Amino acid sequence: MKKLLAVALGILTAIGGFLDIGDLVTNAVVGSRFGLSLAWVVVVGVVGICVFAHMSGKVAAVSGRATFEIIRERLGPRAAGANLVASLAVTVLTLVAEVGGIALALQLASSVDHRLWVPVAALAVWLVLWRVKFEVMENVTGLLGLALVGFAVAVFLLGPDWGALLDQALTPQVPAAEGQATYWYYAIALFGAAMTPYEVFFFSSGGVEERWSVKDLATSRLNVLVGFPLGGLLSISIAACAAIVLLPGGVQVDALSQLLLPVAQAGGKLLVALIIVGIVAATFGAALETALSTGYTLAQYLGWSWGKFRRPVQAARFHVAMIVALVVAVGVLMTNVDPVAVTEYSVVFSAVALPLTYLPVLVVANDPEYMGEHVNGRAMNLLGTVYLVILVVASVAAIPLMIVTRAGA
Amino acid sequence: MIASDLLDVPVLDADGTHVGFVVDLRLVLDGPPDGPLARPRLHGLVVSPRSRSSFLGFERSAVRAPWPVAHLVRRRHRGTFLVHWSDVASVPTPGEAADPRQEAAVVLARGMTRYDARL
Amino acid sequence: MRRRRPERWSGPLAPEPRPAGRVLDARLHLLDRQVLDDDEVPVCTLDDLELEPVDDGATPGPHAGTRPAGAATVVVTALLSGPVLRTRIFGGRPPSSRWQSVAWRHVRDLGTAVRLGVRGDDLDLTWPERWTRDHVVGRLPGGRHDPEGRS
Numbered sequence: 306m307k308k309l310l311a312v313a314l315g316i317l318t319a320i321g322g323f324l325d326i327g328d329l330v331t332n333a334v335v336g337s338r339f340g341l342s343l344a345w346v347v348v349v350g351v352v353g354i355c356v357f358a359h360m361s362g363k364v365a366a367v368s369g370r371a372t373f374e375i376i377r378e379r380l381g382p383r384a385a386g387a388n389l390v391a392s393l394a395v396t397v398l399t400l401v402a403e404v405g406g407i408a409l410a411l412q413l414a415s416s417v418d419h420r421l422w423v424p425v426a427a428l429a430v431w432l433v434l435w436r437v438k439f440e441v442m443e444n445v446t447g448l449l450g451l452a453l454v455g456f457a458v459a460v461f462l463l464g465p466d467w468g469a470l471l472d473q474a475l476t477p478q479v480p481a482a483e484g485q486a487t488y489w490y491y492a493i494a495l496f497g498a499a500m501t502p503y504e505v506f507f508f509s510s511g512g513v514e515e516r517w518s519v520k521d522l523a524t525s526r527l528n529v530l531v532g533f534p535l536g537g538l539l540s541i542s543i544a545a546c547a548a549i550v551l552l553p554g555g556v557q558v559d560a561l562s563q564l565l566l567p568v569a570q571a572g573g574k575l576l577v578a579l580i581i582v583g584i585v586a587a588t589f590g591a592a593l594e595t596a597l598s599t600g601y602t603l604a605q606y607l608g609w610s611w612g613k614f615r616r617p618v619q620a621a622r623f624h625v626a627m628i629v630a631l632v633v634a635v636g637v638l639m640t641n642v643d644p645v646a647v648t649e650y651s652v653v654f655s656a657v658a659l660p661l662t663y664l665p666v667l668v669v670a671n672d673p674e675y676m677g678e679h680v681n682g683r684a685m686n687l688l689g690t691v692y693l694v695i696l697v698v699a700s701v702a703a704i705p706l707m708i709v710t711r712a713g714a
Numbered sequence: 715m716i717a718s719d720l721l722d723v724p725v726l727d728a729d730g731t732h733v734g735f736v737v738d739l740r741l742v743l744d745g746p747p748d749g750p751l752a753r754p755r756l757h758g759l760v761v762s763p764r765s766r767s768s769f770l771g772f773e774r775s776a777v778r779a780p781w782p783v784a785h786l787v788r789r790r791h792r793g794t795f796l797v798h799w800s801d802v803a804s805v806p807t808p809g810e811a812a813d814p815r816q817e818a819a820v821v822l823a824r825g826m827t828r829y830d831a832r833l
Numbered sequence: 834m835r836r837r838r839p840e841r842w843s844g845p846l847a848p849e850p851r852p853a854g855r856v857l858d859a860r861l862h863l864l865d866r867q868v869l870d871d872d873e874v875p876v877c878t879l880d881d882l883e884l885e886p887v888d889d890g891a892t893p894g895p896h897a898g899t900r901p902a903g904a905a906t907v908v909v910t911a912l913l914s915g916p917v918l919r920t921r922i923f924g925g926r927p928p929s930s931r932w933q934s935v936a937w938r939h940v941r942d943l944g945t946a947v948r949l950g951v952r953g954d955d956l957d958l959t960w961p962e963r964w965t966r967d968h969v970v971g972r973l974p975g976g977r978h979d980p981e982g983r984s
Binding site: 368369370374377378381382383385386435436437438439604605606607608609610611613614615616617618619621622624625674675 | 860864865866867868874875876877878879880914918921922945946953961962963965966969970971973975976977978979980981982
């Protein structure tokens with residue numbers, strides 16, 4: 306149990322990145338339209354986020370500096386400011402979706418209109434940010450989020466044709482009904498979701514919250530190696546469930562409830578209940594992760610006092626920033642937008658934020674002033690550089706593909 | 715004067731030839747004691763011939779990794795040199811509304827020496 | 834401006850004699866780093882540096898008429914933060930009356946962050962944090978609650 310709690314930060318970070326409400330739906334959409342032919346992208350994304358989360362965790366443990374502090378220090382006020390605006394856009398859009406997602410879940414449970422639940426959901430998120438100890442927060446949401454393992458269980462219970470599934474995954478082909486551009490648009494969206502910048506902001510700041518030092522390097526590595534592959538596995542499981550049940554029937558996924566169809570078919574009510582617990586925990590966890598990341602990035606760029614380990618009065622502007630973000634989320638949701646559709650536009654902002662986040666992380670992980678003897682080895686630098694190139698290519702391609710495919714329609 | 719009055723400003727030699735941009739200020743902590751540390755004395759200006767951007771600092775340090783990034787930055791800043799503050803003849807006057815058509819510039823003294831800027 | 838193509842300097846660079854004190858480059862080692870107080874609480878980011886000539890009795894330089902800039906010794910007197918950030922992003926220059934500064938004598942240590950030997954609350958430039966604390970966060974119930982259960 307103690308081992309499991311030690312990796313709660315990694316699990317929560319990965320859940321917020323791979324299994325937030327937007328990604329849950331995107332994974333099901335991808336499975337129902339492309340089968341497992343995009344599973345390779347998730348694998349590529351998992352390796353990428355592992356590489357950079359490992360570096361950012363290492364920098365935080367050795368030097369005590371969180372990721373947005375080093376972004377500001379290396380890129381200067383202008384480029385770091387551009388990154389701040391783009392990252393905040395991604396983070397707040399995701400926060401809007403998560404608060405909306407919690408409200409939708411409460412509507413399912415109570416049949417009271419979800420707009421009435423929105424302020425309640427936001428208030429619940431705020432109370433956790435305001436009162437609860439960081440470790441308690443990550444342990445509870447991380448462990449309950451593990452209920453999403455139910456999707457992996459469902460894949461086994463469905464008893465699929467494993468040969469056909471493996472074939473889809475290992476020799477990916479664009480399905481006849483879909484265009485090349487749409488395929489690559491979804492590839493970039495999945496890759497961007499796996500490598501969302503708020504994951505490293507949250508992970509490195511979480512390391513500082515937990516007061517990591519050089520002797521916690523092993524903990525940091527374990528968090529990375531358990532959390533992100535698990536997130537990726539669950540994300541592929543969701544796509545697989547949809548590929549097995551929804552793809553043959555030609556069912557178009559457009560709502561969260563359709564995620565539950567394959568699960569109900571596989572494991573009945575019990576498994577559905579487990580998955581719902583997991584979805585609520587994951588959505589709540591992602592809301593906490595994005596709200597905190599909003600505070601972390603602003604505070605670290607502007608030099609404010611921050612951290613949940615401090616009393617709110619000792620990190621006053623940090624707490625006000627998170628309150629403002631939640632108020633904005635409630636305001637946006639009151640206009641009746643579809644919370645899940647909102648996250649589609651984060652691809653645009655990710656295109657700016659991704660290279661500007663991971664370049665300074667890679668550079669500082671090589672700087673002996675910060676890292677001493679713990680500077681990157683050659684293999685890590687080779688991987689980091691390859692991923693930097695992939696990130697730039699994906700960023701350049703993202704916006705044209707979005708326009709051509711009308712956001713994957 | 716503040717640091718950003720000098721940073722990114724074009725640099726001319728005594729004949730008015732453009733020789734680059736101020737990318738950094740070299741400070742040495744050997745001024746009069748002021749609190750726990752000595753006051754940093756402005757020792758010189760780091761001038762890069764081509765580029766104002768200087769955020770990664772590879773051209774001045776011994777760090778060579780990650781190789782492609784280090785290599786690109788070094789190429790961009792080839793020829794970076796240090797001029798001692800005593801070789802600086804004039805700096806833009808802070809706050810003075812300069813002719814908008816004429817960019818403020820740092821002018822170096824005749825016979826100035828280009829030093830190796832590596833740290 | 835007379836901006837001809839930069840002359841290609843191909844001559845050798847003179848080796849720089851090692852100065853006696855610790856050598857720092859302003860942008861590389863100071864600007865944009867976090868400034869922490871005596872209790873490791875972030876105070877501000879280091880947005881700019883204030884430089885002042887010290888009158889060391891140097892004789893006017895050899896250049897006819899005007900004394901060259903480089904004839905006077907210039908030292909860093911303060912760390913600046915606040916409104917200077919806006920002008921570093923968008924250009925321009927704030928009037929000196931609006932600079933928010935921390936005197937250099939408070940700096941205790943320079944590393945991956947700049948550490949001060951005083952408490953942040955005692956510095957003028959932390960007023961926005963104190964204002965937010967006194968008028969907003971401190972007034973909300975539980976604002977003084979310690980999440981880690983220390984008293």
